[in-house]
Amino acid sequence: MKENIIKKIAVVGPESTGKSTISAQLADHYNTVWVPEYAREYCAALTEPCTWQDEINMFRGQLELEKQILPQANHVLICDTTFITVKIWSDHVFGETPQEVLDELLRHPYDLYLLMDIDLPWQDDPLRDFPHMREYFMDVWHKELKALDADYHLISGSDEERLKNAIDKIDNALFRFSQ
Template sequence: MTNVRRVAILGAESTGKSTLAEALAAHYGTIWVPEYLREFVETYGRTPRADEQFHIAATQVAREEAARAQLQDGLLFCDTTPLMTAVYSYHYFTAPDAELAALAASRCYNFTLVAAPTNPWVGDGLMRDGDTVRQTVHRLLIAALQEAGIPYLLVEGDVAQRVQQVSQYLSQAR
């Protein structure tokens, strides 16, 4: 049995989740799971529809499990989780479908990080709606975490500051 601890990295668009996941993986000498949604948007040239949300979350989970199988011990940094997909489903489609809601509720992570939406907002032409939506999604995420009773660390500042905050948090939590 492996002793892999999964670290969820959540946050609204353009909050630096991917950059943080990559930096933390380098810092800890481990691997990270990139966000499948970004690949989906680049592949199809559009944002996903409501009926595609479960597929996106399930693909993310499958990639996470494949990455976890590569490790015997240590940390696995997950750039988003089904919970984040569910939060976006609330924002864009009123609510997640039953399959997505069940998947989001069933996934547990050892640690949860939330990237604060305080860094400069950068649009990419496909997924970015703007800072107003980013702030709204951040509030929805915090409410979802609180409602589910999931403890989290809110990380702020530049990448180095965020890595330092996470490093201190993880060293105290072990």
């Protein structure tokens, strides 16, 4: 089955850390496709504050979008965030995570996680909420990835340095996977 040979790379991190930009660049570099962040479009359409059900909908939507795009991938699938974001936001906003999200965490791993550092300047955006909590959310991301025993690397620096570092980490992982 094709899914077994596709290596899934998750580009994750706090708000305004360049996840979408680098996801597109990596997909271009590896001549593959990338899965955009489902929650971005979903939240843009909301007319009321995000609810518990919205979090569940975003979780399901992210998984479905990944499933739809996976067959188009060429050896590597780049994922602009993952549904772990739903866990982080739910914990922060509601104090807990929907059980179906927790249940899926261990059943839906990624081969490599690239954690985008908060060293880029904040870019204001109507869908971004916490410019003053970047350090807090960076700590949360580290804890969540460690709890999953995820293979992850911190990606820092200028846009050019980030891309180079991300490519190096992916190339090293692909080499390990081929052994």
